[in-house]
Amino acid sequence: MRDEVSQLMWSRAPVRATAAESGESGDYGPSSGPGGGDGAFAARLQAALEGIEEAIVISDIEGRTVFENGAAAELLAGGATAALAGQAVSEAIRDALSGARPQRRLDLISPVRRSLSIRSFPTGSPSPDGAVAVIEDVTERLRLEAVRRDFVANVSHELKTPTGALTLLAETIDGESDPDVVARLVRRMGGEAERLSRIIDDLLDLSRIDANEAPSGALVPLDDFVTEAVQSLQTVAAGLDVVVDLHPIPAGLAVPGDRRDLVSAVANLVDNAIKYSEAGGTVDVEVVPEGSHAGISVSDRGVGIPTRDLERIFERFYRVDRARSRATGGTGLGLSIVRHVAANHGGRVSVTSIEGQGSTFSLILPAVPVPDVPPRQGDHHDDDD
Numbered sequence: 001m002r003d004e005v006s007q008l009m010w011s012r013a014p015v016r017a018t019a020a021e022s023g024e025s026g027d028y029g030p031s032s033g034p035g036g037g038d039g040a041f042a043a044r045l046q047a048a049l050e051g052i053e054e055a056i057v058i059s060d061i062e063g064r065t066v067f068e069n070g071a072a073a074e075l076l077a078g079g080a081t082a083a084l085a086g087q088a089v090s091e092a093i094r095d096a097l098s099g100a101r102p103q104r105r106l107d108l109i110s111p112v113r114r115s116l117s118i119r120s121f122p123t124g125s126p127s128p129d130g131a132v133a134v135i136e137d138v139t140e141r142l143r144l145e146a147v148r149r150d151f152v153a154n155v156s157h158e159l160k161t162p163t164g165a166l167t168l169l170a171e172t173i174d175g176e177s178d179p180d181v182v183a184r185l186v187r188r189m190g191g192e193a194e195r196l197s198r199i200i201d202d203l204l205d206l207s208r209i210d211a212n213e214a215p216s217g218a219l220v221p222l223d224d225f226v227t228e229a230v231q232s233l234q235t236v237a238a239g240l241d242v243v244v245d246l247h248p249i250p251a252g253l254a255v256p257g258d259r260r261d262l263v264s265a266v267a268n269l270v271d272n273a274i275k276y277s278e279a280g281g282t283v284d285v286e287v288v289p290e291g292s293h294a295g296i297s298v299s300d301r302g303v304g305i306p307t308r309d310l311e312r313i314f315e316r317f318y319r320v321d322r323a324r325s326r327a328t329g330g331t332g333l334g335l336s337i338v339r340h341v342a343a344n345h346g347g348r349v350s351v352t353s354i355e356g357q358g359s360t361f362s363l364i365l366p367a368v369p370v371p372d373v374p375p376r377q378g379d380h381h382d383d384d385d
């Protein structure tokens with residue numbers, strides 16, 4: 001079959017080769033194949049067809065297959081799925097032989113969900129002397145498109161709630177003469193505006209982190225960014241009567257990456273641990289070296305997470321308890337920020353939780369030993385500062 005395709009290729013219209021490859025410019029036909037003659041050029045074309053990811057099937061004018069690349073052979077070999085795909089490819093080839101250039105989608109359900117895009121077109125001019133079908137697995141592309149569509153719908157919904165509330169509150173204030181009621185409504189407007197700005201801040205963070213797939217490899221000392229994240233939340237913790245206990249951090253370890261993103265990831269975990277604790281509770285933050293990695297664990301003894309939700313809490317806007325998340329000023333984006341930061345830094349985040357007893361989130365990041373660096377000028381603050 002492969003030999004046949006060489007014949008077929010050379011019986012077609014001239015193939016253009018690059019001037020650099022041939023040493024001259026112009027069109028090359030069957031008898032003037034560059035770079036070592038017809039056979040070598042056909043072999044090169046064949047290698048090119050083998051090397052591309054899409055499955056390719058070439059037929060003659062009778063619809064008989066004269067070439068299929070490895071991806072096509074794999075796709076069309078055995079099984080019910082292969083039979084369905086084979087049937088769709090035959091139809092596409094038949095349509096192309098009648099001069100059409102159809103593109104269709106085939107959704108396969110078993111053994112796994114898979115979507116194929118099948119495009120076909122005739123070869124030969126002016127009348128067809130064969131046809132080509134190009135089959136692409138578009139499963140992942142469709143999934144990403146669906147995620148993007150859902151995300152836009154979710155963002156719109158999330159922004160609509162506070163903006164709707166703001167409009168309503170403004171209308172109510174407009175007709176209100178009682179100064180006490182006006183003051184109360186204004187406070188609520190402030191709360192909604194804050195919520196709006198938190199969502200926007202988290203969205204901006206998420207899009208920055210999304211774009212920052214390969215953070216700079218600057219070494220960020222572990223004690224530095226973990227301490228900063230914990231300190232930034234001490235006031236919030238005190239306001240909710242929760243103690244954050246930062247255990248001594250092993251010295252001399254650093255994570256290659258982006259300091260701001262690392263602070264943000266740890267802060268999101270600590271923030272959640274505080275928010276989902278009861279008043280009087282304690283949150284423990286510990287750093288444990290694990291070989292070439294360091295584990296940063298954040299444990300609380302709060303509400304915990306039902307087992308059925310554990311897999312989904314890292315999704316954007318997923319909340320176990322919407323009312324509680326809303327009441328505590330949650331945006332539903334915190335854990336998805338953590339997951340992105342972990343992935344960008346070559347690490348991961350995991351969780352164990354028992355409903356009603358508490359949760360432990362562990363952020364595992366690659367860590368390297370660094371010599372102890374004396375504190376920079378200005379880093380140290382005296383108590384009476």
Ligand code: ADP
Pocket residue numbers: 268272273276300302303304305313314317318319320321325329330331332333334335336359
């Ligand atoms: P949110 O802003 O709502 O906290 P996150 O993405 O940070 O959003 O978390 C998603 C959901 O996971 C939360 O709404 C909450 O239901 C659950 N969750 C996260 N951390 C904890 C925790 N420490 N304890 C209990 N539930 C948690």
